Amino acid sequence: MNKRILDKDVQQFIKENREKSPSAIALKKSPFLDVSSSELATQIDGWQRSVRKLPTWAFSSPIYYPDKINLEQCSSEHTALVKQTLIKKGARVVDITGGFGVDSCYMAQEAEVVIHCELNAKLSEIVRQNAIELGVSNLICIATDGVAYIHQQKDDALDYIYIDPSRRVNHAKVFLLEDCEPNIVELQDGFLKKSHTIISKLSPLLDLTAAIQKLRHIKRIYVISVDGDCKELLFVQERDYQGDAVVSTIRIFQDQLQSHTFTIQEEKVTLTRASDPLTYLYDPDVSITKAGAFKTIAKRFDLYKLHQHTHLYTANDIKDHFPGRIFQIQQVYTLSNFKKENKISQANVATKNFPVKVEDIRKKFKIKDGGKDFLYFTTDMTGNHIVIHGYRVR
Structure with missing residues (x-):
């Protein structure tokens, strides 16, 4: 870590040039003897990424940005705020896979102390420095193996262990929970002796059902999306908990938060009603x-499903706070009628429970992407393929 980067003259240069191309900055000669052009480019690139992902940090000065890979892997400000709500006041937390420290810093605003464990000594030093600048005085950074640190603690020494397992092992992506590092499936029983609660941040690509089968004492599961993109799964395990897991979906969209909470058993036993498309499509x-x-979700908002396996819904009225998109239906075609009658040359095309891919539909019907029209190719309650044309209202 080059602390000269935090000096006022260097920070002023970064501020004046932060809208410029980092690669262009890297190719120019640095105006500073002890800060290279590549270091300046890294800071500018970091700021540009943080404007979208960590806006509060981006406009806090000065923040020292690590390598690009560390920023790509860290949580966003929105998802870190969700984790902050899971921490009780005055708790003792250990983040065993610290990284850039975003989650640690936000959890520290509730906890008595957060121990940030990070094997990369340079990254650990960066997090320590940023915590000072951000005024997070109860974050303790230790350049160590987090798993080893936990094993060294006495039983019941901690309130929370936070884990964000790496989905890259030996430079290759892994998709099974037990293949991630650290292996929380293998470690969970030992960790629950040291701490009452384990919070694991897992990949949105993970099979939810498989994870439920492999992790014990799951009390809560959070499925978090930001602006239509599923970002992460959070599993909360509590020692000795034996009840049905409660699942909360959290949709963060245009800085608003919508949630839906249910139990796995409730989802299994809930009955739904089917209908032909009505006035609105959900x-x-x-x-x-x-x-x-x-x-x-159908029961909560009093919606009809189009088909048992078509995860689209319909109603004659607008349901406020529905976590998703709402369309006013203009026309419903059978697939054969759409072939004959279609005059739409540009539209947003989507498929749900339909055997043909979007790109093949576009090619077949010569439909360009974009515009205000939406076309859903799907299956109705009687098993027929239909096309729903609508305009988005929410």
Whole structure:
């Protein structure tokens, strides 16, 4: 870590040039003897990434940005705020996979102390420096193996262990929970002796059902999306908990938060009603579909499903606070009628429970992407393929 980067003259240069291309900065000669052009480019690139992901940090000065990979892997400000709500006041927390420290810093605003464990000594030093600048005085950074640190603690020494397992092992992506590092499946029993609660941040690509089978004492599961993109799964395990897991979907969209809470058992036993398309079409957010809340969301908002396996819904009125997109239906075609009658040359095309891919539909019907029209190719309650044309109202 080059602390000269934090000096006023260097920070002023970064501020004046932060809208410029980092690669262009890297190719120019640095105006500073002890700060290279590549270091300046890294800071400018970091700021540009943080404007979208960590806006509060981006406009806090000065922040020292690490390598690009560390910024790509860290949580966003929105998702870190969700984790902050899970921490009780005055708790003792250990983040065993610290990284850039975003989650640690936000959890520290509730906890008595957060121990940030990070094997990369340079990154650990960066997090320590940033915590000072951000006024997070109860964050303790230790350049160590977090798993080893936990094993060294006495039983019941901690309130929370926070883990963000790496989905890259030996430079290759892994998709099974037990293949991630650290292996929380293998470690969970030992960790629950040291801490009452484990919070694990897992990949949105993870099979939810498989994770439920492999992790014990799951009390809560959070499925978090930001602006239509499923960002992460949070599993909260509590020692000795034996009840049904409660699942909360959290949709963060245009700085607003919508949630839907249900239990896995409730989803299994809930009955739904089917209908032909009515006045409005409802397309649930990705957090709902990832969580598998296909029936409970229909019950909560008094919606009809188009088909048992078509995760689209319909109603004659607008349901406020529905976590997803709402469309006013203009026309419903059978697939054969759409072939004959279609005059739409540009539209946003989507498929749900339909055998043909979007790109093939565009090619076949010569439909360009974009515009205000939406076309849903799907299956109705009687099993027929239909096309729903609508305009978005929410």
